Amino acid sequence: MVTFLLLHLLFMIHFYPEKGRILASDPRLQGEWHLLHRSIGISAMHMQLMKNNKVVMFDRTDFGPSNLSLPGRRCRYDPSDEVLKKDCTAHSIIYDIGTNTYRALTVQTDTWCSSGAVLQDGTLVQTGGFNDGDHVIRTLAPCSGDICDWVEYPRLLSERRWYASNQILPDGRVIIVGGRAQFNYEFYPRNSSSSSESISLNFLRETRDEYENNLYPFLHLLPDGNLFIFANTRSIIFDYKHNAILREFPAIPGHDPRNYPSSGSSVLLPIYDKNSRVEAEVMICGGASHNAYPLAIQGTFTRAKSTCGRLKVTDEKPAWKMENMPMPRVMGDMLILPDGDVIIINGAGSGTAGWEYARNPVKRPLIYKPNGKTNNRFSVMAAASRPRLYHSTAVLLTDGRILVGGSNPHIYYNFTGVDYPTDISLESFSPPYLSPQHDFLRPRVIGVDEILSYKKEFSLTFTVPEFLKMGTVSVRIIAPSFTTHAFSMNQRMVVLKGGGVSSIGSNVYRVDAFGPSTPEIAPLGYYLLFVVHGGIPSSGMWVKIQ
Numbered sequence: 001m002v003t004f005l006l007l008h009l010l011f012m013i014h015f016y017p018e019k020g021r022i023l024a025s026d027p028r029l030q031g032e033w034h035l036l037h038r039s040i041g042i043s044a045m046h047m048q049l050m051k052n053n054k055v056v057m058f059d060r061t062d063f064g065p066s067n068l069s070l071p072g073r074r075c076r077y078d079p080s081d082e083v084l085k086k087d088c089t090a091h092s093i094i095y096d097i098g099t100n101t102y103r104a105l106t107v108q109t110d111t112w113c114s115s116g117a118v119l120q121d122g123t124l125v126q127t128g129g130f131n132d133g134d135h136v137i138r139t140l141a142p143c144s145g146d147i148c149d150w151v152e153y154p155r156l157l158s159e160r161r162w163y164a165s166n167q168i169l170p171d172g173r174v175i176i177v178g179g180r181a182q183f184n185y186e187f188y189p190r191n192s193s194s195s196s197e198s199i200s201l202n203f204l205r206e207t208r209d210e211y212e213n214n215l216y217p218f219l220h221l222l223p224d225g226n227l228f229i230f231a232n233t234r235s236i237i238f239d240y241k242h243n244a245i246l247r248e249f250p251a252i253p254g255h256d257p258r259n260y261p262s263s264g265s266s267v268l269l270p271i272y273d274k275n276s277r278v279e280a281e282v283m284i285c286g287g288a289s290h291n292a293y294p295l296a297i298q299g300t301f302t303r304a305k306s307t308c309g310r311l312k313v314t315d316e317k318p319a320w321k322m323e324n325m326p327m328p329r330v331m332g333d334m335l336i337l338p339d340g341d342v343i344i345i346n347g348a349g350s351g352t353a354g355w356e357y358a359r360n361p362v363k364r365p366l367i368y369k370p371n372g373k374t375n376n377r378f379s380v381m382a383a384a385s386r387p388r389l390y391h392s393t394a395v396l397l398t399d400g401r402i403l404v405g406g407s408n409p410h411i412y413y414n415f416t417g418v419d420y421p422t423d424i425s426l427e428s429f430s431p432p433y434l435s436p437q438h439d440f441l442r443p444r445v446i447g448v449d450e451i452l453s454y455k456k457e458f459s460l461t462f463t464v465p466e467f468l469k470m471g472t473v474s475v476r477i478i479a480p481s482f483t484t485h486a487f488s489m490n491q492r493m494v495v496l497k498g499g500g501v502s503s504i505g506s507n508v509y510r511v512d513a514f515g516p517s518t519p520e521i522a523p524l525g526y527y528l529l530f531v532v533h534g535g536i537p538s539s540g541m542w543v544k545i546q
């Protein structure tokens, strides 16, 4: 007991209030990797967590045969498929987090390098792809049994959408921006009363270079309802309702493109919902060097960028603030963790995105503390055992783990005889907050309303072994991302107003908070709600904002 108290005291001295600092020499503070499956049959190129705690994953359909048979002996016939005209294997699965099991889904047209978003009713809408799939919209509704599957709507997109990005909007629609040789955007559902279905956006033409380093543009919905769009090195605030660029920011310093195939990553840092004007800050990290692509074609793999830029887009005169990661990285995935930190995971230290174009897998994730002391914001995590290069992906799970899958830098499924074989495994990374040494601080939510309303006060109850003190609790919501090609579309965290705690029983507490102020701050739909106490998050609870 005495030892425990002493340790506890030491721990408190080390970590509170100096929360910005993690002593990464302690292995328990570097997180843990777990192999969930050696094979899920497909290589997870795209991932989305659904409100039923299942993760939808898919790759492309024209890689050749995957390692998973299609259910019901159904096959896909595609005369334009470059590898198999008749394919009886699956290229999409649905993974159940709770049981760690998966089953094959049926996708009949090519989903390669496509995009997606979840509608307010929880349905995943996936848009575009390649070849016979480039104009297709596919939906997948969450269901409790084992019956849900893709529904495909051919030719529903007005343009070919290959390498486009999506964002859910405050009015419930999805905006689909760009794609290869597409300098325009469109909406889902389509506006039937409007004559032209796709609307031109010259910014996308202007930011295209010789290697098309403006694909998968970084889109973030800002708290004022406008869209932040970053392509290549440039960025704008875009009023999509009036097709008007409201402002252009200075280019990110360094002349290195950050979008695919240069493939840095981007997040909208956590939004603090307040009574005064709500601020918004974008962060972009890593990417390939500006000459990486032509050099990789010739077999020279240049060092990736180690710089990150932060831009407070709501400032009067926004300026990029640059920082250095402890190591360079291209094709890293940036995800917001429930405690408000950002994890940067997967990717390579040299080369670029594209077939066979990267080397030096970066196996160690980084955790970045946005509010930490300058020059002391990054911590280096434990190394994964597998490289996760081109076509790898990662999403946040309900319980705070990161699900990691995919990696296939080859045109086919090449499981042997290559440097970085097609990876069909599934792993999870547990960030340090999941370590048992934090259990005494970990809140467990025992009661919450599943429906939140805008501006409306609500309360939830939680238990915690040791309550620190008032002012150490906050409530926040996260919109799960559609992740592919190092960009997590629709990802956002809103730290809700409130946080006042009262004790209502032995180790039982009530916290009062307010639903988000506006649909611009948090569009309608399903979110994961987390209570954070002393820097340690609870498991996520699904709530619906309506």
Ligand SMILES: *[C@@H]1O[C@H](CO)[C@@H](O)[C@H](O)[C@H]1NC(C)=O
Pocket (backbone or CB within 6 Å): 066, 067, 068, 069, 089
């Ligand atoms: C998957 O791989 C295993 C091991 O190589 C093999 O035995 C099995 O037949 C494969 N299944 C399919 C559907 O390709």
Ligand SMILES: *[C@@H]1O[C@H](CO)[C@@H](O)[C@H](O)[C@H]1NC(C)=O
Pocket (backbone or CB within 6 Å): 191, 192, 193, 194, 195
């Ligand atoms: C649909 O198009 C019409 C005509 O262009 C326009 O007036 C209306 O605002 C549009 N609706 C939406 C939801 O954008």
Ligand SMILES: *[C@@H]1O[C@H](CO)[C@@H](O)[C@H](O)[C@H]1NC(C)=O
Pocket (backbone or CB within 6 Å): 064, 410, 412, 413, 414, 417, 418
């Ligand atoms: C990958 O496998 C295909 C056959 O499935 C083969 O034609 C190709 O050469 C392999 N690629 C490499 C890089 O070995």
